[in-house]
Amino acid sequence: MDTDADLETLVAQKDHVNVLRYLRVHQLRDPSLAVHHGQAALKQRSLSDVTRLAIYEQVALAALDLQDHTLADECLSKLREMGVEKESVRFRLLLGRCLEASGDTTGASQLYDTLLKENPANSVALKRKYCILKSQVGQEIATVAALNEYLQNNYSDPAAWSEMAKLRMEQGDFAKAIYAWEEVLLSAPTDPFVHVSIAECYTTVGGLDNLEQARKHFCQALELDASYRRAQFGLVVAANAYVEAASNASKKQLVDDFEVQVAKELVKFGAEQAIQAYKGTSMLASVQSLMQEYTEGVK
Amino acid sequence: MTKQSIQKVSVEPSALLIVTQHAASHPYEAIHGLLVGPMAGVVQNAIPVCHGTPTRPLVETAMGLIHNKTIVGWYTAPALLHDTKAGPVALRMAANLETKDLEPVLLVLQNAKLVACRNGEGNVDKLLEAFGKDDLGGQWVRPLECTVQDASSAIEQMKTSNPPTIHDFVDHLEGSASTPWVTL
Numbered sequence: 367m368d369t370d371a372d373l374e375t376l377v378a379q380k381d382h383v384n385v386l387r388y389l390r391v392h393q394l395r396d397p398s399l400a401v402h403h404g405q406a407a408l409k410q411r412s413l414s415d416v417t418r419l420a421i422y423e424q425v426a427l428a429a430l431d432l433q434d435h436t437l438a439d440e441c442l443s444k445l446r447e448m449g450v451e452k453e454s455v456r457f458r459l460l461l462g463r464c465l466e467a468s469g470d471t472t473g474a475s476q477l478y479d480t481l482l483k484e485n486p487a488n489s490v491a492l493k494r495k496y497c498i499l500k501s502q503v504g505q506e507i508a509t510v511a512a513l514n515e516y517l518q519n520n521y522s523d524p525a526a527w528s529e530m531a532k533l534r535m536e537q538g539d540f541a542k543a544i545y546a547w548e549e550v551l552l553s554a555p556t557d558p559f560v561h562v563s564i565a566e567c568y569t570t571v572g573g574l575d576n577l578e579q580a581r582k583h584f585c586q587a588l589e590l591d592a593s594y595r596r597a598q599f600g601l602v603v604a605a606n607a608y609v610e611a612a613s614n615a616s617k618k619q620l621v622d623d624f625e626v627q628v629a630k631e632l633v634k635f636g637a638e639q640a641i642q643a644y645k646g647t648s649m650l651a652s653v654q655s656l657m658q659e660y661t662e663g664v665k
Numbered sequence: 666m667t668k669q670s671i672q673k674v675s676v677e678p679s680a681l682l683i684v685t686q687h688a689a690s691h692p693y694e695a696i697h698g699l700l701v702g703p704m705a706g707v708v709q710n711a712i713p714v715c716h717g718t719p720t721r722p723l724v725e726t727a728m729g730l731i732h733n734k735t736i737v738g739w740y741t742a743p744a745l746l747h748d749t750k751a752g753p754v755a756l757r758m759a760a761n762l763e764t765k766d767l768e769p770v771l772l773v774l775q776n777a778k779l780v781a782c783r784n785g786e787g788n789v790d791k792l793l794e795a796f797g798k799d800d801l802g803g804q805w806v807r808p809l810e811c812t813v814q815d816a817s818s819a820i821e822q823m824k825t826s827n828p829p830t831i832h833d834f835v836d837h838l839e840g841s842a843s844t845p846w847v848t849l
Contacts, residue, residue, distance in 0.1 A: 503748045535718035536695065536744075538753035566720035596838040600722040607721075647842045649730070656729040 382407035383417060386424055400428035401437065419448060426460055430467040438464050455481060459490050471498045492516040496529075506537055524553035531563065540567040561587035562597050569604045574611050578625065580604035581632055588639070595643050601636035602660050605629040609664050630664040637661050671706040673810040674738075674770050674795040678819035681793065683711040683847060684774055685823055686831040688742040689783075691716035696774075697755060698833065699727065700738035705767045711740055713833035713847055718754050727834045736762055740793075742774035749775055749794070751805070759805040763798070771796040771805040782823050789816040 373394075376385045382403040389400055404425035408418065426441035442457075442464060450457050458477055465474035475498055478491040496512040499505045513530050520526060531546035547564040554560050565583035568576040581604050587597035608629040612621045637657035644653045680700065687696050694716040702709040714727045728736065739762060741755035751759075751773045759771040773794045781787035795811035798804075813819055837846035 501745065503745055532717065535720075536752060536754065538757060540720075566722050570721040572721075595842065596722075596835075599726040599838070603722040603725050644842050649842070649846075652730045652732065655732065656726070659729070 377403075380406070382410070383413070383421070386421060390424065395431070397428035397431035400424055401432060401434070404428065415448065419445065419450065422448075423456070423460055427463060430463055433467070435464070435468055438467070455485075455488070459494070462491075462494055466494070466498060471502070474498060487519050489516065489520055492519065493526075500533075509533065510537075522553070524550045527553075535567065540570045543567050544571070556590055558587040558590040558594050558597060561590070562594070562600060565597075565600055565604060569600065569607060572607065572611070574608065574615065574619065574621070577604055577608040577611055581608060581629065584636075585632070592639070593643060595640065598636050598640040598643060602633055602640065602657065605632035605636065606660050606664060609633070633660050633664045668766055668768060669705075670800070671768050671770060671797050671809065673812065674706050674708060674772070676708040676772070676793060676811060676813045677702075677710065678813060678815045678822075680708045680711040681789070681813050681819050682822055683713060683831060684740050684742070684772070684793070685779055685782075686828050687711070687713040687716075687833060688774055688776065688779060689828050690831045691833075693744065695744040695752060695755075696742045696833070697758065698740050699731070699736055700740055700770065700772065701731065701734040702737040703735065705737055706770065708737060708770070708772070711847075713831055715833055715835040717835070719758060723834060723838075724758070735767070736769070737767065738762065738770035738772060740772040740774065742776060742779075746776045746780070749773070749777075751796070756805050759796070760798075760803070768798055769805075770809065772811070779823075782820055785824055789813045789819055 371379075371381075371384070373385065373388050376388055377399070385403040386400060386407060388394070389396060404421050407413065407421055408425075413421070422441045422445050426438045429435070429437035429441065442461065445457060445460075446452065452458075458481060462474045462477045465471070465477065475495060478495050481488050481491040482495075492512070493516060496509065496516055499509040499512050510530075510533060513526065513533065517523070517526055517530065527546050527549040531543045531550060534540070534543035534546060544564060544567045547560060547567060551557075551560050551564065561583040565580040565587065568580035568583065581601065584597050584601035584604055587594055588601065591597070606629075609626060612626045612629070615621050637660055641650070641654055641657055644650045684698070687698060695718070696713065696716050697719045698711050698713040698715075700708045700711055712727065712731060715723055739755060739758045741751050743750065743752065751771055755771065755773070759769050762769040773796070775792055775794060778787055778792045782789060782792060793811050793813065795809040796805045797807045797809045799807040832840070832844055832846055834846055837844045
């Protein structure tokens with residue numbers, strides 16, 4: 367196998383098995399491609415049993431994406447014909463996916479519960495339970511509980527923490543979303559998007575301390591990617607909000623004049639960066655006008 | 666002049682199309698946007714703001730970039746096909762748009778009805794559910810009568826097999842500075 371070949375090359379060469387490997391390794395979701403090349407690969411007599419089993423599994427999952435339940439059922443039958451035991455964990459997980467796709471979420475949940483009784487750390491079963499709940503209207507509390515259960519067993523899974531952050535944001539709980547985004551940040555400290563996500567949550571919650579944190583994260587995002595316009599605008603908004611909050615602060619709140627000056631400079635800096643980014647575009651006038659409002663406001 | 670509580674909403678087909686195309690461009694997430702018009706209760710156009718959850722920097726910047734237009738409300742479409750209600754963030758957004766002169770409207774796109782309309786199986790009746798401010802709780806949960814102007818032409822345009830992709834403000838920010846954003 368040419369390990370450097372890209373997907374286009376493999377498709378052009380009709381290297382069906384390696385197209386499927388490429389999709390798996392790069393975690394690409396292209397069910398039509400997977401089904402097409404999977405069905406072609408299965409016609410090859412030279413395939414080993416291990417490879418054939420993996421292809422049936424991959425085609426089954428792709429078929430579910432295309433809502434081709436007939437093809438998915440055929441793949442399940444073929445797996446059984448090839449000697450896969452119906453008690454096999456991997457087979458039951460695939461069966462669970464088929465049940466979910468057909469709408470039998472109760473049956474799927476029961477199957478995953480059985481798997482979890484056998485092995486409480488079965489992360490795939492925990493994830494699927496969460497996905498079932500997330501797909502149902504009015505199950506917000508149970509969804510969070512299911513994701514928490516997964517995270518208790520998989521504390522360092524950044525994708526799960528990212529999922530938790532978005533879930534909390536959907537529920538309007540930006541404070542808890544910040545906590546989850548901070549966990550994502552531990553695994554991705556140089557990802558500007560994560561810094562911006564945290565900063566936007568801090569800005570939304572508001573208050574002097576949170577706005578100071580927001581400024582820092584927007585600045586960090588710009589340190590990592592100076593052209594990130596979302597961070598540029600965000601910095602202007604957060605820094606401006608800090609200045610406003612400071613001017614409206616009660617006498618009991620200690621306001622650091624130096625921090626207020628820093629915030630004013632950050633408004634000007636963010637505004638300059640945003641205007642520079644839009645030079646030569648149709649939105650320049652609108653951006654200039656808006657940034658002028660912010661900079662005039664902090665003079 | 667005392668602000669009057671709105672009783673009904675009129676929606677131009679251009680606004681409806683942007684809302685439906687915005688939802689179609691981001692089928693796996695909730696979508697949110699601003700509504701503009703000449704006065705409260707009249708929705709002339711829609712400005713797509715984000716997919717996912719709106720945050721203060723996004724909304725404040727988007728609103729700041731819209732010039733000389735009256736913001737008359739907020740629209741949303743839930744992430745799940747069979748979810749018919751606005752989430753807590755959309756309710757909060759509608760409340761935050763209220764001014765001393767204007768009561769905004771909250772429009773919630775009904776996803777299952779949209780699918781039916783695009784398949785030629787339904788009409789635009791109840792495609793958008795409109796809500797005004799409830800006097801008791803102050804939440805945007807008071808149902809309003811919602812009329813789509815020139816509904817038949819809106820349906821015909823929705824049935825097109827290749828609807829244009831709508832870039833909201835988040836798409837614009839995450840793309841290049843030239844990525845078009847649907848504005849006025």
